[in-house]
């Protein structure tokens with residue numbers, strides 16, 4: 001989203017955008033600081049870009065979260081970097097670019113604003129039929145391992161009329177799937193006295209006519225309430241899909257992580273969700289190797305995951321961040337053990353995902369067509385409502401007619417792997433089928 005806003009801002013100021021960076025005057029590298037792996041990947045991208053540009057005069061600019069944390073150090077340690085701009089400074093891009101083209105190295109960082117600020121109309125980096133819509137920025141949860149609240153600031157909901165206007169524009173432009181995102185979508189509106197909460201916001205979005213579906217990403221388990229569950233169950237245009245990162249299930253680990261729920265709360269939540277929305281697909285994220293995670297905590301996590309049978313699961317290995325409370329924790333888990341736990345977990349989930357996917361066999365499911373496999377006859381791919389873009393699997397299916405990306409078909413699921421599904425006999429339909 002930050003990238004899309006930077007692109008929108010620059011293009012609005014007359015800059016010409018290109019993805020062929022060696023011929024550009026400047027290249028932006030949007031960085032991430034969430035975990036060590038992401039930080040290293042950002043630094044590697046800067047170094048690789050610098051190396052591929054050689055003596056080329058293209059300005060190299062680091063933008064985003066890593067700049068908030070290590071801006072000065074980045075400029076000091078990477079002489080090829082011409083400038084760095086933090087996440088709260090994109091409104092000052094004009095002055096920043098002027099400085100750069102005067103030949104000065106520039107670093108701009110500001111404190112987060114008190115209210116949600118979107119800087120410009122953005123340019124989508126996703127296909128037009130599938131768009132992310134940011135509903136808030138920042139986070140008040142203060143998980144002990146996470147730098148995001150320090151980087152992005154406190155939670156600021158975006159005005160509901162602003163969100164609605166953007167969804168209307170996206171739908172008018174051909175969007176068929178709207179993914180609502182924020183650091184915590186379920187905290188929406190809670191920082192304001194008279195704004196709707198997430199359920200109210202969804203109702204406002206649903207008042208927009210159109211043939212699109214809504215997907216809710218990045219929820220916080222203890223804020224999924226009965227009103228939200230009921231709306232997801234009743235409303236055809238909301239995907240029967242929830243992304244609920246739990247991080248862990250063991251109470252001792254959850255307490256050390258600063259997460260506000262306990263295993264019993266999770267058990268109650270998933271029981272209720274499965275009972276009330278039988279077709280719901282749940283995606284979760286868990287972390288292994290958090291300081292103090294013992295073998296028995298990890299076994300508890302494996303058992304919990306087997307019991308809950310999540311349709312999709314992502315995992316990552318804890319990495320220590322100096323500026324977080326957990327950065328000072330002792331009882332660090334050796335890297336070798338954390339790696340082993342990660343592999344064990346992913347192997348276990350692979351088996352379960354395959355078993356889970358089998359429940360779709362024989363069902364005729366609506367699919368949003370995303371594209372054609374090049375050079376492979378008439379095979380297409382798309383996603384059901386149970387698969388989120390980029391993080392989950394796809395459905396592959398043959399079709400005798402030409403299908404446009406962003407169109408709907410319904411097809412019979414005939415094979416299921418751990419990630420992807422295969423379907424046959426797709427029938428094109430004019431509207432989102434149910």
Ligand code: SF4
Pocket residue numbers: 139140141142143146147148149183184220
């Ligand atoms: S809810 Fe997410 S973004 Fe917020 S502090 Fe926790 S991990 Fe970080």
